Amino acid sequence: MSEYSFVKGGKLKLKGTTDGKSSSKKKKHKKRKHEKEVKDSREIEAEQRGGWWQVSQTNEITGNVAIEIGKNAYVYAMDTGMFTLGAPNSDSSIGPAPPEQFSAIAISDRKIALKSGYGKYISVNAENQVVGRSDAVGSREQWEPVFEDGKTALQGYNGCFISCNSAGDIVAVNSKAGPEEMLKIYSNKSLVKKPKKSEEEESGDLKDCEVDYVKKFQSFEDRRLRINQEDSGNLERARTTGKLHEELLDRREKMKADRYCK
Template sequence: MGDEYAAVKRGKLILKGDKPKAKKRKHKKKEKSEGSKIDEEAIKHGGWWKVEKIEDITGSVSLEFGNNCYISALDNGLFTLGAPHDDGDGPAPEEIFTAFPAGENKFALKSGYGKYLGVTKEGIVIGRSDAVGPMEQWEPVFQDGKTAIQSSLSKFMSVNPEDDSVIAQSLQAGPQEFCSIRSNKTKEVNKAVLPEEEEGNLAEVEVNYVKKFQKFQDKRLRLNDGGVSELKRAKVDGTLHETLLDRRSKMKADRYCK
C-alpha cells in the first residue's frame, strides 16, 4: 500500500495593527444519503451489480471472471469464458443463469438450456443435469471484498487459461478463482430505517415533523412558507431529512432549532 500523508493547514500571517477578518461560513454541500448513491460500477456493467451476500444469489445472475467477461453456456453442456463486453453492456443471454437456494449457504445455477451446473470428479464444470444433487450445489465465499465459488468437492471455480474452459480444480482461491457474481434485480430498500414521521406524502411528512417538535402556545400549527416542490427536490437529492430540519429551524415555535 502507498504511504499515507497528513495534510497540514497553515494559517495566514497577521501583521500588527491588522484586524482579523471574520471567518466566512462555508456551506458544505449536503451529502446524499447512502441509499441514493449511484452505483457507478453497476452502470459500467449494464446495471448488473456485484452480489456480496448469499441472500442476493437468486433469480438472474451472471458470473464475471476478469473485466467485463462472463461465463457462457455452450449447447454441448460445457462452459467457456465469453468475449469482453464494452463498458455499459450487460451479459449476453447465454451468459445469464437462474440461481436458486440449495441448502444452507449454498445455491444452484440453471443455464439457459434448462440444465443445472455441476462438476465432474475431474473438476470440469458441466451443465447436463435436470435436477439438483450434491454435485450441483455451489457455495459462495466472500472475504475482504473478493468472491470465489466453491464446488461440492471443495474446489474453486476458475477459467482454464489454455482454452477458456470452466473448471473447479483448485483447493485454494487465488486471483484465477476470484470472480464477481452479478445480479440485475432491484435492490430491496430496508423500510425499517424510515422514521415513522417520514411515512406518507411529502405534505403529511412535514406536518408530522412539525407536530413532533413544535410547541403550541397558541394552539395553532405553524408550517414553513416554502412549498412542497422544495421537499420534492430534496427527496430526489437524498436530503429530505436535512431540508425538513432547515425548514423547522426557521420557525420560532420550534423547541429544538432556533
C-alpha cells in the same frame, strides 16, 4: 441461442459511558452511514453496467446472475452443456449476454444452485469440469460462494474452486483459491426498494387509502363496497398527528356493517 428467449441479552457497558447508550448510538449511526454508501456505490455501478452490480454476500445471489472471470469476460453456457469464457465485453454498459446469464436459487444460508438458460443445473463432473446437464439439484449441483477481503471465489461440491483453464474450459480443480480462482458475481436485481404499505398510506391519496382499508376488513357478503360518506377532512388532520389508522377504524365502526370491527 433461441432457448434463452424462454427462458435479548444484557447491555455491554464500556469505559467512558454510563449505560452503553452513547456507544450504541454511535455504532448504529456508523452502520447506517456505511449501508448508505454501499447502496449508493452499487446504484452507480448498476447504471454503468446496464443494471448489473457486484454482490458481496450469499443472500444477494438471487434471480439472474453472471460470473465474471478476468476483465469484463463472463462464464458462457454452450448448447453442449459445457462452459467457456466469453469474449471480453468491450462495452460494459450493455451487461452480460443471454448465454452468460444464470438463474440462482438459494439452497441454504451458505449454498446456492445455478441454472443455465438451457434449463439445466450446473454441476461438476468426474473430470472436474463444470457442466450444465442436470435436471434437478443434488449435492453435485450445490455451490458455495466464498467472500473474503473484498474477493470472491465459487466452490463446488468437490471442494475445488471455479477457474478457466488454458483451453478456455470452466473447471473446478484447485482446492485453494488463488488469483486464477478469483471472480466476481453480478446481479441485475433491482436496488430500488418498494415502499412499505404503511409508508404508502402515510403519503398516498386519502380516498384510496380508505378504500384499501375497507377492503382489508369488510366481509363483502353482498359484494358491495361500503365507504363512510361523512366529511373526510379529519383524515388529513389524523395523518399529520400520526393517528390515521385509528381514525380509519373509527369511520369503519360508524358504518356498523363489518363484523371484524371492534
